[in-house]
Structure formats: structure tokens, C-alpha cells
Amino acid sequence: MRRITTPELYLLVTAGLVLLGLGAGIAGLGTVRHRSALLSDIAGVSGPLSVDAQDLYRSLSDADATAANAFLTNGAEPAELRQRYLDDIARATAALTVALRDAGDEDAARLGRLADQLPVYTGLVETARSYNRLGVPLGGAYLREASALMRQTLLPAAQELFESAQRRLIAAQREAGGFPWVVLLLGLVIVGSLLAAQVLVARRTNRVFNVGLIAASLVALLSLAWSTMALNIAAGQVETGHRDGSALVSLLADARRAALQARADEALTLIARGNGAVFEQDFGAVLTDLIGPDGTGGLLGRALSQAPTAADRAVIEAARGHARRWSDLHGQVRKLDDGGDYQKAVTMATDTGPESLSTVFGRLDAAMTDALAITNQRVSRQAGHAGNALGGLGVGLVLITAGLVTAAVLGFRPRIGEYR
């Protein structure tokens, strides 16, 4: 076997450096593109889908509780309750339509189930209203059927949709949030190879410095620093978006769901008229989930300890105050009903005055909605920041790779030429 000649060796090294440079460039670019895609999915698809699912659940659950309260009210149905119910249905339909645009196959099936059943639900509610106006108890039977459909089919589907959107969102955050090890390693390999090439050239010739290779090394270092830093900053933003955003969203959405469920339980306990122990037990359990047994713990307590800013804390603190007040008022209603004063209990539960139970619940609902809005915004804002951190890196990597390859080739060309 003959010894390899110097120009042949230079040729091989050049080819190796070019391949390595191109490989690293493509790998870096792949990482950047993958992460950018994840970030735009968070900001543009799974984030909004999660918000739509939250809206859908809230609207449906509130429609159920509102219809039940309208039924409990004596005499003509109050106009504000009717309006609230109609708004809930309109919002649910809007959220359903928008969510369908972003949904994958599984979510589309869930949304399909909701879209099939929602008109059936509203039909039952309208039938109930007609019979109520005739003054016959058949209306109540239709309302119970509607409520069963809501609680057993519609709400679970909306909840599954939310959970699936959150899973997808959190998976995207986890994937986009890791440290860019591959990029760092490839960069180090390139820098190392360039250094080795320089040592080789220095040994074979008497020139200590090769301008092309030095330029290539500088470019490689620059690219290494830029991509590692940008990817890491983006990952940090995404991590913040997860910790202060999506994780808190899950918690707050659970809290709002608990509040809505307890509100419906409250009305159903009274509608069942002495036969509602199941609903009352559920109310107690759900309210304990919400604020803990002593009013300071539960989901809202956890949300408060996780809330990153004073603005979040203020809103959640307010929600907790409303929830405690509601719990007190509920206790008074139960005392009246358990003491045999059913009519007074109903009057108290359905009154809509400024400090009434309905109003206090309305404030709790509004505060929870505000808290969720702040947190949802944080999720998409952090994804946006992360996207900005990666901005230009894709094009930059192409140019840098081009520069690196060119510099390496230009560095070796005169050395190879010397042997011609």
C-alpha cells in the first residue's frame, strides 16, 4: 500500500471539513425549524385550542346552571337569566366552530359529538320552557333530561377536549424547552476538527497560521455561541410559559370547573326538593376542592402559590374571597331548606340583588375568567418571545455555514495548489 500524498491528504481533510460543516449546518437548521414549528403550534394552534375548550366548557356548564336557576324562579322567567343562557349557548357554538378549525382527528370526533348533541340539548330546554309556561310539571321532566344530557355527555366531551389540548400544548412545550445538546455537540466537533486541521497544516508546512482556517474557526465559534444561546433563551421562555402559563391554566381551569359544577349542584339540590342529598354532598366535595376545608387551600390556594405576578395574585385572591362569601351564603340557604323553609331558601338562592348569592357567584365566575385570560395570554406571549429569540437564526445558520465552508476551502486551496 502506498503512502498517501500530502495534496491527497489536504483534499480529504477539506472534503471532510466541508461535509462536517454542511452536516452541522443542516442539523442546526433542522433543530431551529423544528422548534420554531413547535412554538408556532403553541402560539397558533394548541394554545388557542385550549382556550376554546375552556370557553366551551364554561359556556355549557353555565348554561346548565342558568337553566336550572331559571326553572327554580317562581313566576315568569327572569329576562336576565334568559339572556345569560342565550349568551352561553352562542359562546359555546362560537367556541365549537373555532375549535374545529384547529382540531386533530381525535378532537374533531369529540367536537362532532358536541355539535351533534348541542341542538338536542337546546331543544329539550325549549320544550321545558313551553311546558313551564303552561304550568304543568312536564317542563321539569324535560329540564332534568336536558341536564342529564349536559352532565353525562356534553360536559365530559368538552372536558376531554380541554385535556387533550393541554396535553398537546404541554408536550410541545416540553419538546421545545430542552437544552440544545445536539447543536452544542456538533458545534464543538466542528471547532475541534478545524483546530486539528490547523495543527496538521502547521506541521506539514512552516506556516503557523492559515487565514482561511482561522476565519472558519471564528465563524464556527460565532455560530456555536449564537445558536446555543438563542436556543437556550427560547427554551427558557418556553419553560416559563409552561410553569407560569399552562400549568397554572390547568389549575385555574379545574378551579373554574369546580365552581360551575357546585353552582349547578346548588340549584339541583333545591329542584330535587328534599331528595337532593347527592347533589349537596357533591357541592360540599367540589367546594372543598376549590378552596380547601378552611377556605385557604384547595385549587385556588395552589393557584395562588404558583401565580408568578402580583396581578395574577390579586385576581385569584379576589376569586377566593367571592368563593368564601358564596360558601357562607350557601350555608344560609341550606339552613333555611333543612329547617323546612323551602320557599325562603329558593328565594335566597335565586335572588339577583347586589349582594345576593347569584351576584356573588357571578363575581367569582368573572374573576376566574380574568385569571384564566391573564394566564392564557402568558402562554402565547412566552411562545412569541421564544419565537423572536430564534428569529434570524435559520437564515443566519445558512450564511454562517456557507462562510465556514468557503473559508475552509479557500484556506486549503493555495496549499493544495503548491503541490501541482
Next chain:
Amino acid sequence: MRRNARIPAALAALLLLSTGAGCGGPAATPRAPTADASAVVPRPLNVQDPAEVPSAGPAPKCTPRASLRPTGTLPKPGHMPAETAMARIAQRGRLIVGIDQNAYLFSFRDPDTGDLVGFEIDIAREMARALFGDPKAVELRAITTADRIPVIQRGEVDMVIRTMTMTCERWQQVSFSTEYLASRQRLLVRGGSGIREFADLGGRKVCATRGSTSIRTIAAQPSHPIPVSTDSTLDCLVLLQQGQVDAVSTIDVLLAGLAAQDPTTEIVGSPVSDEPAGVGISRDSPELVRFVNGVLERVRTDGTWARSYQRWLSRLGPAPAPPTPVYRD
């Protein structure tokens, strides 16, 4: 120079990659089929289809209508004899009665006032009047058909007034007052359905409440209809209106209450059973049974029964004479 020419080509490929122009969009997916979408039929809570039909428990022969004779005259309101169930109720300050809130004309919520009204509510108020001198001193607690006996046994209510049929089997578990309303089991069907008798219902669905005598009577019909059970007779009307059952079968007086809410239905068929309704009371309080029978005696004789029947049940026809009480002692 040749080598140099390759570099711009590689660069061009990289640029393409970085801008994403190299990626084609996903292949167009076919439109989801819409032809297989079908209507969803909602159901009331707790429907059993087909219903589980409990077998009749062993019961000695008895006269189901026979109750305990009232002793002398009724005590004055507010002056109940010590150590009796009545004294304990007086102590509490209100009578607790298990009722239905979905039985139109018998015991239902008036949507205008939210109050419960009806023929059976009138009887409950007469009991409160006799105990306290105040017909309002009564807490009405809604219960399901299946819960009637358990709530009496657990002492959650003082009495149940909820079209409860007096049977020898039930006499083993609770006591009854004398009969306050006579009824017989018949059928409610959609007008124009062509169904006239149970014989027309072989293999078809017939609805009644869980825990009622009606559900057993349906299952025992020689034509073998399929029994479907619900929590409330009213839910049966919902199922009938939605076409999920072909008939509702329970006592004629309750069917009249259903038919009054939907004029497109009709009551048909010859009576298949005799169902005397009595007030259900704990077996441990015979003194309360005698007291209630005393109140019922008064209600029958002073015209209160007839007035209440006239007010609520006149669509069943002119008020008949109140059922004659039967006593076992």
C-alpha cells in the same frame, strides 16, 4: 474551479431548507363522510330498558285495605298525648311528609308560586292542621317511588302520601292508613296508535316507575310487553312523547294527570289491577296510624275530601263517594 461550483449549489439547497420551500403541504384529505351521522336520542336519568322486575316477596294472605281503628275523638291541635309519635312531631314543630313533586293534579309544583299543590298535598295539609292547627306546618320532601318504603323505615319522614298501593307484601315492611283514593291500572298511549289493550303490546315497550306495583303487573301480562322503568311517572310521559316507549301503564288517576298535560295522548284498556292508595307510616307507630285514620274519617265526612277531589280530579268524572274505610280490629 469545479469544486467551487458545488458550493453555491449546496448553499441553495440549505436556503431552500431554511425557508421551508422544499416541503410540500400535506396531501389533501378526503372530506369526512356526513351520510352516516344519525340523530341522538336523549334519555331521562336512571332509565332501565328493559326494567329489572323484582319478584314479589312472600307475603301471608291479608286484607290489604284493613287498617287500625281510630281511638275515640281526635286530640285537639297542639295537645298531643305524651310519649306518642304525634307528641314527637309536635315537639319538632313541623310534620315531614314524603311526597311526589311531579304528579300533576296529585302533588306538583305550581310554577307561578313555587308551592306544591294537588289532591295529596291537600291531605298532607289536613294532617298538619290536625296536629298543629296550621295547614302550613308541614315540610314536603320529594321522594322517588322506589324510596317510599326506605325513607319510612329510616325515620326520615313521618309519613308518605304518594299514591302508594296497599299490598300484603308492603304491610310486612310498613303500616298503612285506610284507603284515601281508589284506582286501577290502565294504559296511556299516543292517540291514533291503534293500541287498545295490553294484548296489542306484545314485544313492545311499556313504561312505569321503578319500585312500583305497576312494573310487576306489566311484566306479568300474558302478551309479554317489555317493561321500561324510570324514577318518575312523568319521565314515562317524556319517553312516550319522544317515541321511546309505546305505552305508559300505571294507576288510572296518575294517567289522567299525564293525559291532562298532553292532549294527543289517551287512556285506554280495561283495568288490570285494583290499587287502593293509603298513607304509609312506620310500623313502630301504631298510634300515628290510628291518628291519621281519625283525620281521614273527618276529611271524608265533613266534605273536605269531596271539595279537594272536585278541585283537582274533576276531569276523572264527577266526584265519587270517598272510599269506605276497612278496619282489622
